[in-house]
Amino acid sequence: MYAITINEYGDESKLIKQEGIPVPEPKSNQVLIKVKASSVNPIDLMKREGYGKVIFEKQRKNAFPWILGSDFSGTIEKVGSKVGNFKEGDNVWGCSSNANSGTHSEYVCIDVDEVTHKPDVISHLEAASLPYVALTTWSALVRWAGLRPQDLKEKRVFIQGGAGGVGCFSIQLFKSLECEVTVTCSKKNIDLVKSLGADQVIDYNEESFYESLKEFDIAYDLLGDHVLEDSVDKCCSILKLSSESHYITLTHPLVNTLDAKGLLLGGPHAYFLRQKQRKKYQPINVHWSIYRPSLSGLEQLSSLVQEESIKPVIDSVYSLNDLAAAHQKVSTGHVSGKVVLDHPE
Ligand SMILES: NC(=O)c1ccc[n+]([C@@H]2O[C@H](COP(=O)([O-])OP(=O)(O)OC[C@H]3O[C@@H](n4cnc5c(N)ncnc54)[C@H](OP(=O)(O)O)[C@@H]3O)[C@@H](O)[C@H]2O)c1
Numbered sequence: 001m002y003a004i005t006i007n008e009y010g011d012e013s014k015l016i017k018q019e020g021i022p023v024p025e026p027k028s029n030q031v032l033i034k035v036k037a038s039s040v041n042p043i044d045l046m047k048r049e050g051y052g053k054v055i056f057e058k059q060r061k062n063a064f065p066w067i068l069g070s071d072f073s074g075t076i077e078k079v080g081s082k083v084g085n086f087k088e089g090d091n092v093w094g095c096s097s098n099a100n101s102g103t104h105s106e107y108v109c110i111d112v113d114e115v116t117h118k119p120d121v122i123s124h125l126e127a128a129s130l131p132y133v134a135l136t137t138w139s140a141l142v143r144w145a146g147l148r149p150q151d152l153k154e155k156r157v158f159i160q161g162g163a164g165g166v167g168c169f170s171i172q173l174f175k176s177l178e179c180e181v182t183v184t185c186s187k188k189n190i191d192l193v194k195s196l197g198a199d200q201v202i203d204y205n206e207e208s209f210y211e212s213l214k215e216f217d218i219a220y221d222l223l224g225d226h227v228l229e230d231s232v233d234k235c236c237s238i239l240k241l242s243s244e245s246h247y248i249t250l251t252h253p254l255v256n257t258l259d260a261k262g263l264l265l266g267g268p269h270a271y272f273l274r275q276k277q278r279k280k281y282q283p284i285n286v287h288w289s290i291y292r293p294s295l296s297g298l299e300q301l302s303s304l305v306q307e308e309s310i311k312p313v314i315d316s317v318y319s320l321n322d323l324a325a326a327h328q329k330v331s332t333g334h335v336s337g338k339v340v341l342d343h344p345e
Helices: 040-047 053-059 130-145 165-176 187-195 231-237 253-281 294-305 320-329
Strands: 003-006 015-018 030-040 073-077 092-095 107-111 115-117 154-161 180-185 200-205 220-221 246-247 285-288 313-320 339-340
Touching: 003 320, 015 154, 015 320, 030 320, 040 320, 040 339, 053 253, 073 130, 092 130, 092 294, 130 165, 130 246, 130 285, 130 294, 154 165, 154 231, 165 180, 165 187, 165 231, 180 187, 180 339, 220 231, 231 253, 253 285, 313 320, 320 339
Parallel strands: 154 180, 154 220, 180 200, 220 246, 246 285, 313 339
Antiparallel strands: 003 015, 030 073, 030 107, 030 339, 073 092, 092 115
């Protein structure tokens, strides 16, 4: 089979098409999938450059070649001996969290708790745009913030960075849960985020959200200090001073700290940093979120897509053969929705 691999860390030029890779054999609890479409997430670019190598290298059988990519949509080619709920030819989708199962590949083996049947109202290309961003938000709300869908009804939610992959999904999710949603984005994306249901949009080039907004229940900060100095401070300043308020950031200190300090010292140091910030903003709850797989989240996503409460938002489609160009597009930091990859037959 073919795949796009890296053989060392670096820029887009390190992405190389490799042919003649043996097709993996599914373990008893896995399915082998012929991938029809996948997508690019900012984490792929970071991993390509060596982000998280302390932890991700430990998880891989061989450091290189490494196939990146998490989202997939495709058809079942073969099932493991203990798999009962899938058969050859089924259309499936999901997200791989296994460092040995990158999806920028012709075939991939996926554990059965990371795959489910694809909703038939969307194509493979559309399907590949959703699982990672959706399960990121699912993890953020359910796993890390401990919120249930019913806790969110009529809450006032602020999303910093509403126009990217995570933003376009989360606007629709919060609206489906009857929240009032305010987002930031640049001028070119205002109509897009409004079309997804945003009640209020702030053009970050024209206005500083923390000077005008107040009394929010939840701040979902997709960009953190990458784009806004003292982002935690500014987002927390618009929240109600209450133990019912939540600030959730996707900028988690763990992986960077592990890279800087190693496995032994990095974990406790990241924990120390988090505890320090938690204390500072009390009674507001401060959460650092990191993607975690969730079959129940994926099944919930399938229902929301099937009933058309969530629609895929695609910035652009590239052939998998043009993965380097797709990485360049994501690296601009200004996509509108998702960059999706069409896998050649
Ligand atoms: N912790 C985790 O597990 C996890 C999981 C997924 C993603 N993430 C992180 O979450 C972030 C968002 O991911 P994504 O997939 O949505 O990224 P993305 O698709 O690349 O989106 C980036 C978006 O950021 C917006 N943006 C740039 N500067 C901005 C600013 N100053 N204010 C407001 N919006 C701004 C852009 O909109 P404009 O073009 O309108 O500026 C663009 O739409 C990334 O940093 C990613 O690494 C973390």
